Amino acid sequence: MEFKKIIIAIASGKGGTGKTTVATNLAKTVTGQTVTLMDCDVEEPNAHLFLNPEIREEEPVDIFIPRVDLDRCTHCGKCSELCQFGAIVTIKDKVLVFPELCHSCLGCKRICPVEAIEDDKKAIGTVSMGFSESVRCIYGTLKIGEAMAPPLIQAVKKAGLSKKVSDLSIIDAPPGTSCPVIEAIKNVDFVVLVTEPTPFGLHDLKLAVGMVRILEIPFGIIVNRSTTGDRQVWHYCHKENIPILLEIPDEREIAEGYAIGKLMIDLKPEYKNKFQNLMNKIHQTIASSAKVIA
Amino acid sequence: MKEIVIISGKGGTGKTTITASLAALWKNTIIADCDVDAADLHLLMQPLTKQTNPFYSGKLPNIDMNLCNECKKCIEVCEFNAIRNDFSVSKIDCEGCGTCAFFCPTGAIRLEDRHCGEWYLSETRFGPMVHARLGIAEANSGKLVTLIRKEAKQLAEKKGLDLILIDGSPGIGCPVISSITGASLVVIVTEPTVSGIHDMERVLGLTSHFQISSSVIINKADLNREMSQQIESVCKNCNIEVLGRIPYDRIVTKAMVEGNPVVEVDNGPVTQEIQSISHQIHNRLYSNQ
Numbered sequence: 092m093e094f095k096k097i098i099i100a101i102a103s104g105k106g107g108t109g110k111t112t113v114a115t116n117l118a119k120t121v122t123g124q125t126v127t128l129m130d131c132d133v134e135e136p137n138a139h140l141f142l143n144p145e146i147r148e149e150e151p152v153d154i155f156i157p158r159v160d161l162d163r164c165t166h167c168g169k170c171s172e173l174c175q176f177g178a179i180v181t182i183k184d185k186v187l188v189f190p191e192l193c194h195s196c197l198g199c200k201r202i203c204p205v206e207a208i209e210d211d212k213k214a215i216g217t218v219s220m221g222f223s224e225s226v227r228c229i230y231g232t233l234k235i236g237e238a239m240a241p242p243l244i245q246a247v248k249k250a251g252l253s254k255k256v257s258d259l260s261i262i263d264a265p266p267g268t269s270c271p272v273i274e275a276i277k278n279v280d281f282v283v284l285v286t287e288p289t290p291f292g293l294h295d296l297k298l299a300v301g302m303v304r305i306l307e308i309p310f311g312i313i314v315n316r317s318t319t320g321d322r323q324v325w326h327y328c329h330k331e332n333i334p335i336l337l338e339i340p341d342e343r344e345i346a347e348g349y350a351i352g353k354l355m356i357d358l359k360p361e362y363k364n365k366f367q368n369l370m371n372k373i374h375q376t377i378a379s380s381a382k383v384i385a
Numbered sequence: 386m387k388e389i390v391i392i393s394g395k396g397g398t399g400k401t402t403i404t405a406s407l408a409a410l411w412k413n414t415i416i417a418d419c420d421v422d423a424a425d426l427h428l429l430m431q432p433l434t435k436q437t438n439p440f441y442s443g444k445l446p447n448i449d450m451n452l453c454n455e456c457k458k459c460i461e462v463c464e465f466n467a468i469r470n471d472f473s474v475s476k477i478d479c480e481g482c483g484t485c486a487f488f489c490p491t492g493a494i495r496l497e498d499r500h501c502g503e504w505y506l507s508e509t510r511f512g513p514m515v516h517a518r519l520g521i522a523e524a525n526s527g528k529l530v531t532l533i534r535k536e537a538k539q540l541a542e543k544k545g546l547d548l549i550l551i552d553g554s555p556g557i558g559c560p561v562i563s564s565i566t567g568a569s570l571v572v573i574v575t576e577p578t579v580s581g582i583h584d585m586e587r588v589l590g591l592t593s594h595f596q597i598s599s600s601v602i603i604n605k606a607d608l609n610r611e612m613s614q615q616i617e618s619v620c621k622n623c624n625i626e627v628l629g630r631i632p633y634d635r636i637v638t639k640a641m642v643e644g645n646p647v648v649e650v651d652n653g654p655v656t657q658e659i660q661s662i663s664h665q666i667h668n669r670l671y672s673n674q
């Protein structure tokens with residue numbers, strides 16, 4: 092079969108449901124295509140613990156913050172008036188910048204009538220790039236103490252998607268449903284939501300479904316540890332007409348392997364088929380939803 | 386007044402389960418759910434909501450098309466590509482920086498307060514609870530966390546209670562920083578896996594960065610003894626106390642499915658260990674006064 096290049100994201104409302112497990116095993120299953128895995132859970136990146144990529148490049152990522160040239164500044168206060176985040180404050184003969192509050196909107200620089208605001212930089216983390224066998228791995232690591240993950244997530248995606256785009260790009264998204272997740276799954280072709288059949292899993296799944304629906308991205312669900320908990324997730328998916336793409340039972344062997352950083356497909360080769368099927372289902376769904384839109 | 390925050394770095398390690406159990410053991414604490422992005426604590430606390438309040442944070446531009454002359458200045462100055470060619474605003478992309486409004490030559494753009502969610506004051510069978518619901522795909526989770534903590538403190542004062550128990554969020558970013566700054570004690574729940582250890586080390590980096598005293602609970606400690614041992618030695622090296630080692634037991638999931646804190650339905654090793662953890666936390670909070 093001929094496939095066009097696709098980007099999929101693995102997400103989940105609740106943390107610890109198995110996003111990274113799915114992302115890494117899927118990346119290692121696909122053959123005959125180029126694959127890139129981008130770990131966008133920059134607060135707690137884990138995919139590299141399972142793929143052990145040989146890192147070839149590491150780049151610092153920084154964002155704009157203003158620096159005020161006090162020789163030129165007339166203390167008109169326009170920048171402070173504009174800034175919605177209290178990140179630049181004018182007092183009598185001084186202008187104070189609070190980097191941790193700045194959202195890098197460049198508004199202050201644009202509004203300054205005497206061009207007294209110059210570019211300064213704040214380091215927010217790094218992007219690492221390397222290979223695990225044939226799989227290209229890219230991951231971001233947020234600097235400790237740094238609050239804003241989205242610009243770093245953007246940098247990870249840019250590194251993986253701006254040039255030399257692979258046939259298959261897999262994004263391991265952070266947990267939750269707020270801004271870092273949105274940044275990670277924005278503009279992908281398909282989202283896989285990983286959940287577990289518990290009240291917490293279901294509650295957070297509903298939030299995640301709400302999120303992908305707002306973004307209008309086709310999606311499907313993987314139920315991890317499917318042999319525990321209760322049946323509510325299945326009822327919900329049935330009612331909402333959401334496809335369940337794969338079920339992964341709760342097996343001691345898988346859990347023990349996970350604990351020490353082993354991939355499921357290496358412990359249980361029969362899972363290669365399952366992940367291959369998953370990939371086929373994703374391709375089919377993307378193809379059919381493209382038809383619907385066209 | 387003491388604030389104790391339960392966090393985990395990695396998601397799904399059992400943070401909320403443990404928070405709920407501590408709430409059930411202590412009673413008469415203020416319970417605060419600061420995992421606003423995926424708030425689950427209410428599923429075990431079954432709160433009776435007494436008061437619902439809107440949460441506004443940040444700004445959202447409203448473009449009056451009667452005044453707009455389609456000069457596209459706003460589109461040009463928006464760093465976040467949040468204004469589309471038809472002058473509609475993409476809520477998902479907008480940071481609320483207001484630059485568009487300041488540059489609009491006809492004054493067509495008004496900045497309005499952004500409605501980002503709801504927060505609640507509730508009663509539970511274990512004590513009063515402050516919790517929230519961040520709107521899907523909304524930002525400003527850190528601000529909401531700060532608000533919940535403030536409300537929890539006020540409530541504690543009003544009720545004459547001394548202890549606030551906070552369920553934090555996973556990760557090390559904005560909502561986590563907001564939930565731990567200035568807390569009396571941070572308890573990190575981890576699990577004996579490579580990810581668990583890696584993520585715990587990052588959170589420990591965070592608590593030491595902000596100089597907040599912290600300690601660790603190893604959940605599902607018997608899942609992998611070597612990894613548990615590794616956690617113990619990391620903690621020893623950083624001078625961090627391990628408060629307890631909770632064994633893996635299916636009773637935990639069973640209790641969750643039934644909507645109960647596990648200590649309410651179990652008398653086994655899990656509950657005993659959580660009881661001992663609860664004593665140790667009390668000792669830590671009240672010994673060096």
Ligand code: SF4
Nearest residue numbers: 174193194196197199
């Ligand atoms: S770039 Fe934007 S957020 Fe940062 S100081 Fe300037 S106006 Fe404020």
Ligand code: SF4
Nearest residue numbers: 463479480482483485
């Ligand atoms: S408020 Fe800022 S981010 Fe939002 S549309 Fe205006 S310029 Fe863009």
